[in-house]
Amino acid sequence: MSRLRWLQIPCLCLGLCFGPATLFAAMSAPAQAQTKITAGLVAHGPPQWPQYIADEFGWHKEAGIEMDYITVGGGGAQQLAGGSLNVAHSGYPDFARAAMQGADEKIILSDITASPYGVFVKPGIKQIADLKGKIVSIGGPNDITLIYIKPFLASAGLKTTDVDFVYAKAAGDRFSALLAGAVDASILNPPTYSKATAKGLTNLGDTATFAPNIPFTVWGANMTWAAKNRDLMTAFARTYRRAVKWLYDPANKAKAIDILVRHAKQDPQDSAEAYDFLVTKLKLFSLDGDVPDATYDKMADGLADIGIAKKPYPPKSAIFDGSFVQAAAK
Incomplete structure (x- = not known):
């Protein structure tokens, strides 16, 4: 319910029950401030399903978040480092490589836990x-x-x-x-x-x-921006958890497909098949967005396999800041 409608309904009762001073305070209370998160995507599609769900049900708005999605192709990590994006979504090596090269960015949430290819x-x-x-x-x-x-x-x-x-x-x-x-x-x-x-x-x-349990996509963040907006990033991680839990409920299948069709402009049949493959069959969306140590070992091996990392591997904290997903779990 919008703030204007809220005032129209209880304002008479407030005036009668609590007096003019309380009524003035209620009318002067500011609405929930919205902070825009500029988010870079390779392309719209099933990997952003949890974010579309949170948009659809107003969970981002409740948390003070306004998502602004921008299609950037393969430029997410570079634009993140430059500060033109706040967060970006892509395969984990993009952000890991940038972080290891000293860029001001890290992975802050791991969403798809294995290959969908x-x-x-x-x-x-x-x-x-x-x-x-x-x-x-x-x-x-x-x-x-x-x-x-x-x-x-x-x-x-x-x-x-x-x-x-x-x-x-x-x-x-x-x-x-x-x-x-x-x-x-x-x-x-x-x-x-x-x-x-x-x-x-x-x-x-x-x-x-052939490459089991190696994560696919992640969300990376510009760390200077994330440090200044810690509560917002925690809220982003919390809405992700809520959305994935909702997505995995079979009773929500038809609505989930409809959300993907409308928000990502996808074909209905393709969306239904994506649900069956990603959600029902493989259950690829992480429930919490965290990166366990065993998963990081797999990620590091993958980075070494394509020439980005060498043993001894850097600590997990070099590429992943788990503080947001961990705070969201509390």
Whole structure:
């Protein structure tokens, strides 16, 4: 209920029961202040489902948060370091690399806990070994998709040098390139995963089988801004937890799909399949957003695998500030 309507209903009662001074104080009380969080996204889609839910039900607003989503492709970590974004969402290596290079940013919440990707190919390619000498589209030269595809290729005795990589940060662009015949294979996640399936393209396998329990996406924050807005960041983490709990309730499936369709402008069928895959089958959204030590070990191994980190690994605190998700749990 808006503040104006609140005043219209109880104001007569306040005047009669408490007198003019109390009435004046009630009318003068400011509304809940909203602080804008400028959030960079690679692209709108299922990974931001918890934020769309919190927007839909007014939970962000209740917490004093106004989300301003900006599509930045692969530029989130760079813009975060420069201060033009407050938070950004992408694969964890983007923010880990920046933090290890001294940028003023860290991961503050880990949301999708494992790979949602499949590797889809042109007709005629039947097995992973057939990718030798082929053009494969992944997210970037030091991207989370490289961490996932290396063991996928290795399962058939292939090295990354046995294929020709081309890069496109958004899965939608990789899917388009595959459909157009510009590449032989693309690594895809929902909703492009289901789109590729609907087109009859062959999925050579889901990468989570070959790279288990390595987190996918995270939220990073500009740490100077986050330190000045600690309560707001804790509230952001708290609304995330609330939204994921709601998302996992099967009774909310139809509403959850509708929210994704409207907020991310997704196809209804694709959204339903994304729910079945990400929520029902794999349960990929972290309940608390934290990074346990065992998970960090997996993350660090992944960073080493693509040349970003070396043993001995830096402490978890070098790339992850868990204080916000931990405060949200209290």
